[in-house]
Amino acid sequence: MDFSFSDDQNSIRELVKQVLTDIVTDDSLKALGKEGTWFHERAWRQLAESEMLGLAIPEEYGGAGMGLTELCLMLQEVGRTVAPIPAIETLVAAALPIAEFGSAEQKDRFLGGIAQGRTILTPALVDSGSRDPLRPAAVAQADGDAWSVTGQFTNVSYADRAERIIVPARTDSGATLVLLVDPNTTGARLGPQRGTNGQPLWLLDLDGASVAPGDVLGTPENGADVLRYLVDRTTLGICAVELGIAEQALFMTAKYSGERQQFRVPIGVFQGVTQRVGDAYIDVQAMRSSLWQACWRLDQGLDAEKELAVAKFFASEAGARVVAAAQHVHGGMGFDRDYPLYRYFMTSKHLEFTLGGTQESLTKLGELISA
Secondary structure, X not given: OOOOOOXXXXXXXXXXXXXXXXXXXXXXXXXXXXXXXXXXXXXXXXXXXXXXXXXXXXXXXXXXXXXXXXXXXHHHHHHHHOXXXXXXXXXXXXXXXXXXXXXXXXXXXXHHHHHOOOOOEEEOOEEOOOOOOOOOOOEEEEEOOEEEEEEEEEEEEOOOOOOEEEEEEXXXXXXXXXXXXXXXXXXXXXXXXXXXXXXXXXXXXXXXXXXXXXXXXOOOOOHHHHHHHXXXXXXXXXXXXXXXXXXXXXXXXXXXXXXXXXXXXXXXXXXHHHHHHHHHHHHHHHHHHHXXXXXXXXXXXXXXXXXXHHHHHHHHHHHHHHHHHHHHHXXXXXXXXXXXXXXXXXXXXXXXXXXXXXXXXXXXXXXXXXX
């Protein structure tokens, strides 16, 4: 069997790589830090002009009508440059479930704007009352044709820029509902937080926040399926970004160990360094194979629960080992904020625990195997 990517897929990866490498530079990221902003608007705008934001959006809504594989190739390049853009949040967690389950009106309202880079949506999946994103503690009560939502969510990214925040909740009958909440509606309040990597995040407090009938994604009857679809693909997107981070950290480490000298020879010739970099290479291969296996199954509409648990485990466990090895081999340079490696370590650590860290992923996999 041929497991290589097609010419079109390779072209997509090269185009995204070129765009992000040219724009998301160390200097541009330092400039954003001095400005106190996180969103790299120029990169987002250029990806939109290159028609990359609509890769997985249906053609009738201004997209390219492609699949998860093409989207994950893009996310891999986002990880390579640690680009501060809402690619997972908007392109994966929002656009995909809207394209799959949204009403015609919702698709018209959001998908074209996402493809053009005008519309940002973000999910709220870390419920303060539940560790399982598939079992929300937030409550949605019927209010005529509308809904009233009460709950609290932490670590919501880009909430200050989002037109809608995707919020899962449970009804009085125990059904799951996925809602598109306006962050400016009465009863919704945002409080500032900060991620491990320094990213501005938001605490979303909902106290009877009103949600119009047209802002319900799916129905109470299929809400659990909508949420499962959203969480699975968001998990896959995290794994794709983590792979890009690990690949670039490994590349930087291999290059550094070939240039940095001790005792008049490159440190890469020392056995301890060689073994450490070799182990990191094996970890990256495990991340890559587990990611694409899960991606292929989801793209084919097959059950991928076990494969996703494996991919998330390697993204968390192996990803952490790779960036730790990178910092170890770099020595003091690995912690110097004038040197770009620290961003990879911090972003990897931030993603490691998103939607469950290593232990939770391993526990879930064990439960699936034993069942």
